[in-house]
Amino acid sequence: MGTRLEIKTRLNRVFREVFEDDSIEIFDAMTAKDIPEWDSLMHIILVVAVEKEFIVRLNAAEVGHLKNVSEMLDLLAERSCRGKQ
Amino acid sequence: MDFFSLKFFLYLLISLLIFYLSPPPYRAKYVFPAMNHVFLVSFSNGWASLLPLFIFLCAGFIAIQWIKKCQDSRIFILCVLVVTGIFVYLKKYTIFSFFPSMPYFYVTVGLSYILFRLLQILVDVHQGAIKEKISGIDFFNFTCNFLTFVSGPIQRYQEYQQQKSFLGGRVLSEGEVVGMFFRIIKGVMKTIVISGIFLNLHQYSLSGLRHVFESGAQWVLCRKYLLAALYYTLYLYYNFSGYMDMVIGIGGLFGARIPENFNKPFEATSFLGFWSRWHMTLSEWFKIYVFNPFLSLLVRQWDNPRWVPYYSVVAFFLTFFLMGIWHGSTAIFIIYGLFLGLGMSMNQLFDIQMRRYARVSYKKLISYEWVRTFSAALTYSYFSIGLSCLWLNFHELSHLWMKVKVSGFLMAWILGTGIISVVLWTFKIVKFSIRRLKEEFQVLLQNFYVAYAVMALQIFLIAVFWFQWLCNLPEFVYKGF
Numbered sequence: 001m002g003t004r005l006e007i008k009t010r011l012n013r014v015f016r017e018v019f020e021d022d023s024i025e026i027f028d029a030m031t032a033k034d035i036p037e038w039d040s041l042m043h044i045i046l047v048v049a050v051e052k053e054f055i056v057r058l059n060a061a062e063v064g065h066l067k068n069v070s071e072m073l074d075l076l077a078e079r080s081c082r083g084k085q
Numbered sequence: 086m087d088f089f090s091l092k093f094f095l096y097l098l099i100s101l102l103i104f105y106l107s108p109p110p111y112r113a114k115y116v117f118p119a120m121n122h123v124f125l126v127s128f129s130n131g132w133a134s135l136l137p138l139f140i141f142l143c144a145g146f147i148a149i150q151w152i153k154k155c156q157d158s159r160i161f162i163l164c165v166l167v168v169t170g171i172f173v174y175l176k177k178y179t180i181f182s183f184f185p186s187m188p189y190f191y192v193t194v195g196l197s198y199i200l201f202r203l204l205q206i207l208v209d210v211h212q213g214a215i216k217e218k219i220s221g222i223d224f225f226n227f228t229c230n231f232l233t234f235v236s237g238p239i240q241r242y243q244e245y246q247q248q249k250s251f252l253g254g255r256v257l258s259e260g261e262v263v264g265m266f267f268r269i270i271k272g273v274m275k276t277i278v279i280s281g282i283f284l285n286l287h288q289y290s291l292s293g294l295r296h297v298f299e300s301g302a303q304w305v306l307c308r309k310y311l312l313a314a315l316y317y318t319l320y321l322y323y324n325f326s327g328y329m330d331m332v333i334g335i336g337g338l339f340g341a342r343i344p345e346n347f348n349k350p351f352e353a354t355s356f357l358g359f360w361s362r363w364h365m366t367l368s369e370w371f372k373i374y375v376f377n378p379f380l381s382l383l384v385r386q387w388d389n390p391r392w393v394p395y396y397s398v399v400a401f402f403l404t405f406f407l408m409g410i411w412h413g414s415t416a417i418f419i420i421y422g423l424f425l426g427l428g429m430s431m432n433q434l435f436d437i438q439m440r441r442y443a444r445v446s447y448k449k450l451i452s453y454e455w456v457r458t459f460s461a462a463l464t465y466s467y468f469s470i471g472l473s474c475l476w477l478n479f480h481e482l483s484h485l486w487m488k489v490k491v492s493g494f495l496m497a498w499i500l501g502t503g504i505i506s507v508v509l510w511t512f513k514i515v516k517f518s519i520r521r522l523k524e525e526f527q528v529l530l531q532n533f534y535v536a537y538a539v540m541a542l543q544i545f546l547i548a549v550f551w552f553q554w555l556c557n558l559p560e561f562v563y564k565g566f
Contacts, residue, residue, distance in 0.1 A: 040372070040376065040377075040380075040397065041380070041393075041394060041396075041397040041433075043377075044377060044380045044381050044384055044397075045384060045393060047381065048381055048384045048385055048388075059209070059212035059213060059214050060208055060209070060212060060214070060373050060374055060377060060378055061208075061209050061212070061214035061241075061243070061373065062214065063373070063377050063381070064369070064372060064373030064374075064377055065373075
């Protein structure tokens with residue numbers, strides 16, 4: 001999946017596509033409060049888009065407890081390491 | 086064991102003493118399970134009355150081990166069905182009344198909450214979110230934790246495991262202990278005094294409603310019904326949130342961190358927002374284990390951008406319909422589920438349409454204080470009408486429906502919205518006017534002697550109301566669910 005920076009770049013692209021906003025620049029502490037359109041529906045659309053982009057499947061607990069972008073990056077980085085092993 | 090009993094008070098006192106006199110490593114390992122065991126046994130009248138609950142727990146524990154060992158989706162589904170089936174059977178759901186039930190008394194208190202904890206573990210073990218081995222003691226402590234046994238809150242197994250180290254593992258500061266006592270007193274005050282007052286008002290209004298049930302005109306029935314409904318909502322809120330204050334405070338004395346379950350729900354400006362403030366742990370559970378997976382399934386299957394927003398309308402309906410029917414085992418809770426599902430899905434549909442066709446003006450509109458107040462009142466009024474399913478039986482509700490018809494309920498909703506709008510608006514004006522006074526009052530409350538004087542006053546009020554309502558002491562409403 002790549003380094004954390006690569007993952008962040010790809011994740012940023014997913015965010016821009018999902019929220020249809022090219023000005024979005026994700027940051028570690030970013031939460032749903034930072035994007036007005038990020039509601040429960042958009043959260044799921046985002047998760048499904050992330051799953052497609054990174055070819056992973058997040059479980060219910062992970063989807064429900066992602067607090068910010070940093071946790072999402074950590075999760076994707078962890079899956080990347082697990083994939084390589 | 087009732088929370089408002091000398092028995093519970095003694096139980097708590099002895100438990101605290103034994104807990105803190107024991108060496109720290111033994112507290113979570115031996116003392117806490119023993120406390121849970123004693124609490125559980127206090128609801129029984131012999132071993133036989135605990136047997137069904139024991140079988141339910143054993144079935145759940147075996148299911149967890151089986152799912153972990155096999156990692157097979159079919160086995161997972163089978164286990165979920167079996168566990169849910171046992172629950173439905175033990176709760177005596179009326180739709181399965183043709184099935185012979187056990188002909189003796191057995192303990193069902195806390196069963197609904199155990200089901201949530203059990204299903205959470207089953208899903209998380211199946212999906213790999215819980216990897217560690219779950220021991221019998223951990224399983225028992227988590228599912229039958231005396232702090233959350235009767236009416237929740239619904240804690241996740243992972244959070245429970247995280248806080249295990251807190252359980253008597255550190256020395257509480259004097260400030261923390263005092264804070265916990267304040268929280269407990271606040272809880273008792275809310276449950277005995279405030280919810281007691283609203284319970285009496287509700288019962289008075291309800292007897293007035295029943296008095297004119299047969300002969301009353303539509304308008305009279307609507308007015309009396311509405312009053313009973315509005316009072317019941319306040320009664321339920323103070324009863325349940327007071328209970329939560331007590332549980333959080335008592336848990337804190339043992340070093341446990343119990344999650345919050347309420348966050349000023351009547352300030353919510355939509356039905357969607359209301360459920361992120363009311364019975365938060367239940368809403369969170371349904372969001373994670375029903376709403377999200379169901380919505381993900383729809384989005385993955387039919388990724389049509391035009392229809393995707395409407396999937397959430399369907400997902401909200403299903404989620405809240407299930408949440409509604411969880412509240413009870415009789416047919417009236419199907420109506421409650423439909424009512425909740427309809428409220429959530431209509432709210433979401435409205436939100437989607439407004440965002441799509443009038444995004445800017447909608448955003449501007451909801452920023453006005455009067456619109457926010459009106460929306461909060463609309464939400465409160467709708468919720469109050471829905472709660473009728475908790476205090477009217479099926480026969481009474483259908484009779485009322487025949488008498489006042491849809492127009493009567495709509496009239497009650499509109500009238501309720503009007504009354505609550507005025508009340509909320511008045512509160513806001515008073516709050517704004519005394520803002521400065523409130524700040525000074527807060528500073529004053531931080532004063533040691535004033536804080537204790539306020540607590541003493543609360544204890545005095547509790548004592549007065551306790552003796553006043555000795556025969557009609559408010560019970561925990563959610564104990565029955």
